[in-house]
Amino acid sequence: MATDPARTLALLWRVEPPAGARGPRRGLDLYDVVARATALADAGGPDGLAALSVRALARELGVAPMTLYTYVPGREELADLVVDAAYAAMARRDTAGLGWRERLTAVAEENRTLYRAHPWAARVDPGRPVLGPGETAKYEHELAAFDELAETASLDDVDRDAALTFLLDVTRAATLVEQQSDDTGDAQAWWAARAPVLEQVLDPGRYPRAVRVGAAAGAAQQSARDPDRAWRFGLERVLDGLAALIR
Amino acid sequence: MATDPARTLALLWRVEPPAGARGPRRGLDLYDVVARATALADAGGPDGLAALSVRALARELGVAPMTLYTYVPGREELADLVVDAAYAAMARRDTAGLGWRERLTAVAEENRTLYRAHPWAARVDPGRPVLGPGETAKYEHELAAFDELAETASLDDVDRDAALTFLLDVTRAATLVEQQSDDTGDAQAWWAARAPVLEQVLDPGRYPRAVRVGAAAGAAQQSARDPDRAWRFGLERVLDGLAALIR
DNA sequence: TCTGTACGGCGTACGTTGTACAGCGTACGG
DNA sequence: CCGTACGCTGTACAACGTACGCCGTACAGA
Numbered sequence: 211m212a213t214d215p216a217r218t219l220a221l222l223w224r225v226e227p228p229a230g231a232r233g234p235r236r237g238l239d240l241y242d243v244v245a246r247a248t249a250l251a252d253a254g255g256p257d258g259l260a261a262l263s264v265r266a267l268a269r270e271l272g273v274a275p276m277t278l279y280t281y282v283p284g285r286e287e288l289a290d291l292v293v294d295a296a297y298a299a300m301a302r303r304d305t306a307g308l309g310w311r312e313r314l315t316a317v318a319e320e321n322r323t324l325y326r327a328h329p330w331a332a333r334v335d336p337g338r339p340v341l342g343p344g345e346t347a348k349y350e351h352e353l354a355a356f357d358e359l360a361e362t363a364s365l366d367d368v369d370r371d372a373a374l375t376f377l378l379d380v381t382r383a384a385t386l387v388e389q390q391s392d393d394t395g396d397a398q399a400w401w402a403a404r405a406p407v408l409e410q411v412l413d414p415g416r417y418p419r420a421v422r423v424g425a426a427a428g429a430a431q432q433s434a435r436d437p438d439r440a441w442r443f444g445l446e447r448v449l450d451g452l453a454a455l456i457r
Numbered sequence: 458m459a460t461d462p463a464r465t466l467a468l469l470w471r472v473e474p475p476a477g478a479r480g481p482r483r484g485l486d487l488y489d490v491v492a493r494a495t496a497l498a499d500a501g502g503p504d505g506l507a508a509l510s511v512r513a514l515a516r517e518l519g520v521a522p523m524t525l526y527t528y529v530p531g532r533e534e535l536a537d538l539v540v541d542a543a544y545a546a547m548a549r550r551d552t553a554g555l556g557w558r559e560r561l562t563a564v565a566e567e568n569r570t571l572y573r574a575h576p577w578a579a580r581v582d583p584g585r586p587v588l589g590p591g592e593t594a595k596y597e598h599e600l601a602a603f604d605e606l607a608e609t610a611s612l613d614d615v616d617r618d619a620a621l622t623f624l625l626d627v628t629r630a631a632t633l634v635e636q637q638s639d640d641t642g643d644a645q646a647w648w649a650a651r652a653p654v655l656e657q658v659l660d661p662g663r664y665p666r667a668v669r670v671g672a673a674a675g676a677a678q679q680s681a682r683d684p685d686r687a688w689r690f691g692l693e694r695v696l697d698g699l700a701a702l703i704r
Numbered sequence: 705t706c707t708g709t710a711c712g713g714c715g716t717a718c719g720t721t722g723t724a725c726a727g728c729g730t731a732c733g734g
Numbered sequence: 735c736c737g738t739a740c741g742c743t744g745t746a747c748a749a750c751g752t753a754c755g756c757c758g759t760a761c762a763g764a
Contacts, residue, residue, distance in 0.1 A: 274744075346667050350666050376690070382630075383626035387584055404462050404466055419601060426613070440622065443623070447698030479710040480713095480761080
């Protein structure tokens with residue numbers, strides 16, 4: 211406990227300690243550890259990162275659980291490394307020359323690609339920045355998409371950050387909703403199990419909009435026809451909202 | 458494990474079983490249990506609900522841990538009850554007669570009030586609906602705020618739901634960022650602990666935007682002058698984005 | 705009034721988690 | 735050649751959720 215933040219940062223940025231390597235050589239590579247941890251998290255679905263355990267990772271790597279503590283201060287820092295590695299590995303399109311709408315759309319879609327590759331990434335706490343090289347490179351790249359817009363709309367730096375956060379928040383939220391349906395498996399069965407009680411209790415006179423809209427939204431979500439309509443809706447709204455800044 | 462969803466729903470809606478009350482009378486009231494659980498979660502800060510344990514709640518209530526399992530199927534269902542109770546307890550402004558911008562703003566602010574009263578509420582998994590009376594009443598009330606806009610902008614039911622989700626997502630995301638600074642306590646100290654490594658590693662030549670914008674956003678966030686600028690930015694963008702639907 | 709039984713309460717126990725600590729062996733600096 | 739720093743790990747502890755089975759209560763039916 212009481213882990214030194216500087217130690218975690220040094221780990222993220224792979225800043226080696228003075229290296230008076232005295233004892234036996236290390237048997238594992240930190241990159242391998244993180245890669246295996248990522249694979250384990252991926253196998254665990256949307257909650258894979260939360261479910262990632264030190265013991266399971268150690269088993270996977272063929273070492274004793276406590277061995278991992280010579281590579282990483284603790285479970286939380288391990289998770290940070292996994293997250294930052296995923297950010298670092300993101301493909302970043304070169305959208306130079308395109309209009310700002312296309313650039314922002316590309317940023318949003320890069321994030322959706324990330325969430326498809328690593329479903330747990332949509333569940334990482336957005337309030338706790340990792341400040342690693344991956345997150346920094348991601349941030350830098352994504353801010354660049356705002357360059358043109360920020361000038362014509364005269365967004366200052368604080369608003370640039372807010373606008374990016376805005377775009378990413380909507381993207382993550384849309385992903386979370388989609389994951390629910392994947393995750394639920396058979397949506398039909400999910401509703402069927404709840405229908406008897408809901409019918410008894412959801413009075414359409416008392417909750418007219420909730421019943422009507424909820425049914426429509428539920429049906430749309432489980433129809434294969436239009437799986438990401440809510441996502442496109444959100445993205446268009448975001449772009450329109452930002453466009454309104456340009457007069 | 459393998460808890461019956463119907464049982465959970467019945468619990469949420471307080472649908473009593475046939476009531477052939479045979480054994481001794483119950484010593485606790487489910488409302489009390491939920492109220493105490495809420496208090497415990499509130500005391501635990503933003504992660505209070507995740508940190509709420511059956512054992513701690515039992516201690517608080519003066520019963521053995523296993524006793525709680527006669528009231529509630531398990532920890533997860535307890536959390537659902539706490540969440541739904543919080544939704545049920547929200548104050549809902551009557552905004553009849555106001556314009557849609559005011560109505561949507563009121564909805565957003567009601568949610569921010571919720572998050573201030575119960576910081577853990579912002580961490581509730583948005584992908585897993587609770588379907589209790591509190592959530593339903595909240596949903597009904599919030600959909601009503603879209604009535605006027607949905608007609609003039611001709612939003613169908615699916616888009617109504619998407620628009621509400623959109624508004625709430627941005628609200629929650631803004632809250633999460635704010636909680637970080639509260640939670641961090643002394644932001645000055647937080648950065649000070651990380652500055653030495655970051656200075657060594659954050660090359661402004663390599664990450665020009667990230668360094669500049671990150672510094673600006675960080676400074677703005679910790680300045681008391683403008684604590685929720687990002688929030689107002691997001692809200693305005695949401696409203697503008699929806700306004701663009703009206704031609 | 706007596707008795708069978710359904711049910712509330714809970715003591716014990718198991719499997720899981722993160723990780724503190726102390727010991728062991730290795731390989732390099734002096 | 736030896737001291738020492740360091741990689742590795744076995745054991746242990748404190749939490750967690752909860753399955754199981756016992757105990758005692760209080761009502762239903764006789």
